[in-house]
Amino acid sequence: MYKLLSPAMIGPIQLKNRVIFPSMCLYFSDQDGNVTDKLYTFVERRAQVGVAGFIIPANPHGTNKPNRASIADDSRISQWRRLTDMVHRYDSRVFCQLHPSGIQFGRVGFSKNPLEHTAEEVQFLIESYAQGALRAKKAGFDGVEIHGAHGHEVALFLSSLINQRTDQYGGDLAGHARLVTEMIKKIKNYAGQDFPVILRISGEERLPGGRQMAETIELCRLVEAAGADAIHVSVGMPDSEQWECPSSDIPQGHIAWMGEMLKKNLQIPVIIVGRIVDWTVAEEIIETEKADFVTVGRALLAEPDWMKSIGCPEQDLIRHCIGCNQGCRNKRGKKKSPCTCLQNPMLGQEELVEIKKDETIKKVCIIGAGVAGLEAADVMSQRGHQVTVFEKEKELGGIFRWASVPPGKKDYLNLLRYFEKVLTRRGVKFVFDHQINELPGGFDIYLLAVGGREIIPALENNGAALYRAIDLLSGIREADGDSFVVVGDGLVGYETVDFLIAKGKKVIMVGDNPEDPLARLGIARWRFMEERFQKGEIRIIRDALVISLGTDSFTIKNKNGETEEIPGRYTYVLACGYGANEDLYHQAQDPDQEVYLIGSAKVAGDAMDAIHDAFRTALGIVVK
Missing domain, CATH: 3.50.50.60 (FAD/NAD(P)-binding domain)
Known part of the structure; x- marks a missing residue:
């Protein structure tokens, strides 16, 4: 058996394997911070395939930011109970990350600096986290995680670079750790000594003069002595955000060495994050004892069935996160809208959308084997139709293939490998090296994915x-x-x-x-x-x-x-760049032909725009 699939403990809680989905800003709650069907369905979809643990963020106090979950008062307990009960039905475990909404150093909207709190206000903060943990226990969570990474309020106290307080919550290393150590003790006092507490911490802040691993190890020793049950190590701060959620420029498992250093100095389990995409990378981290658990985030956004990749000989049948950050970071962050994914348009609407087979089978012609055409072929073949894709080049991919050539983007080819393997297996026919100047006969539905016109x-x-x-x-x-x-x-x-x-x-x-x-x-x-x-x-x-x-x-x-x-x-x-390309669409004047223009041919945009437009169009076609 793979070590990745072996059970392990966090405090008294056993997880059936070593894979945890980490806290992420998914924006799957509603405007008031309630647990929604969107969040419930997202978690259930991944629990079904064997993810052992989930860490879900919730705000323990203060005004809630839109679409961020809350556990700030007792009225939230019952809605969380529905979710935790569901997770337990799949023999998985779920932890609540106590994650204050909107309090992050260096970010827009940062109001009062927690480091300016009076001693009494600091005690309120500690009490608030402890009360949040108690509510989490009542709601059925198996434990809590204190978010002490990435510049959030607890992270500010831990940072010797940023924390310039001269009272008991600053000064020396023990002072910087005191907020967390007192939180842990109070949480244990309220929720029980057997209620697990995890600390998430940036192993390195990656700022000039910022904390490095030697200091982090000493902090974690103090946290362990205070009763913490695990350390979840990440990296970075808002001013070094590229390390928090790195793009494909950075190799997989890039901070596993931090976990290895912590394991050599601590007795409690270590959880590691950091662009873990391939199961073999996760297995190597666990097998070589660089960590006790791995958190798999973006890879589980791109592919809900990621757990099925473990030991699978045909890896191209599974979507692999390409580290583009387009849906889960860039566009989501601009709009504070629900998280989505370049290659998985279902993400963020899994509770709403289901692709079903149609009763009537149609012959579908797709012109263009770029990402829009491939996505349309994916949807239409799942709906049970006979799909033929015509492509003027000798291979699929369109300009997306060449977008993978610049430095740091070779992983983008994984998406094309996935489409090629999956669509071929479904019986999609590809006709390469075939220029289409007018629509071929013999088809019921045409989807024109000819790509944008070069400017x-x-x-x-x-x-x-x-x-x-x-x-x-x-x-x-x-x-x-x-x-x-x-x-x-x-x-x-x-x-x-x-x-x-x-x-x-x-x-x-x-x-x-x-x-x-x-x-x-x-x-x-x-x-x-x-x-x-x-x-x-x-x-x-x-x-x-x-x-x-x-x-x-x-x-x-x-x-x-x-x-x-x-x-x-x-x-x-x-x-x-490229603009819209409607020529072939306007040439299709036969009213008996059902023709759709999709992707960049319809509206200029990036690969995510093209894929999502193709998905919506193909899903929305009414078959009679």
Whole structure:
């Protein structure tokens, strides 16, 4: 048996295996912090396949932020009881993370600094957490987790960098730990000595002058002595958020070494997080005793059946998180809307949507094997239809395949491997190297997923070498030359620059996209990319357009209409992105043909936009 599937203890509580779903900001509660069917169904779907433990955040006090769960008063107990009873029916365990809503250092909305609390206010804080733990016990939770990581209020007291108090809750290491140690003792006093308490802590803050592992070990020793039953180690603070939820730039299991250090210095179990995607990585962490438990977060968002991957010889039948952060961090964070996932459109609506087989089988033609076409084929084949996908290239994937080429994105190919394996097994027929100029006959339903049309700006070219970004990324053209000008500063532009810098090229990027790269790429992806940019030779010219190219110079025009000629011999790359592409759709004028335009062909956007549009469209087709 795999060690990952062996039972283990947290305090007196036995978990049937070593896999725990960690606390995440899913925003699956309602505006008032109530437990919803959305949250219930999400947890049940993963308990059904064997996840041993769940850590679910709830606010122990104060005004609740929208869509964040609460356990701040006794009226919440019964609604949580329904969820905890369900988890126990699947022989799984569930812990409540005491997670204050909206109190996080360095984030928008941060109001009063907890470090400015009077001694009496600190005692209120300790009492509030203890009361929250008692309510959690009454609601059927198997234990609680104190969130002492990522800049939340408890983390501020633990941080010798941030906590400059001079009273008993600051000063030396014991003072920094005192808030937590007193919380643990009071929780045990209220809820019982046998009620498990976990501390989540950032092993390293990854800030200049911030805490490192040697100090974290000493803090955890004090916490263990106070009665903690486990340590859940993470990494980072808001100003180093790229490490809290790293993108695919960072290898899997990247902080397992922190767990190993803690295990060598503690007697209580250690839980490790940190981009654990493949079950083999989780197994290695447990087998080599780097941790007692692993928390699998984003991988269980992308694939509810992740537990079925353990020992499975056909890994491509399981979705693998690609570390894009698009639905679970970037877009969710901007809107504070329910968490979703680039490759799993069901996430966030599992209580509402079920794909069922239709009674009448139709012949479905999908034109384009990019991610929108593949998602449409996925839905329509699940509905039981005969699906044929036509693709002009020799392989599936569209531009998403070449989006996996820039540094840190090779894991994106896992999505294409999944589609290829699953759709082939379902009997979807692929016709490659086949350009479609008019709709073929013999089909009942047509879904046009031809992708966006490349934006080609009007440029005066006086004999300069001019490439398309897609030609470089796909290998059709070699990146000849030492110095490049990338025309366009959107997503395609930045990733083309990243690609060229990795090849040691000097790059100038010019564009007038008003969106900040952090907003465009997401915090994690941008900060790791930014590090690479700082090591390369790059100049970024914003609020300007390239208007002419030459062999010895190029000319730009800024937002004020002023022109500037920049001398030098360059190779030029068009990276201006893609717009809608409706040509084939408008050519389909036969009223007897049922035709749908999907993905980037309909509305310009990113891969997540394309996949989710294809999912909604294919799911919404009424079959008669």
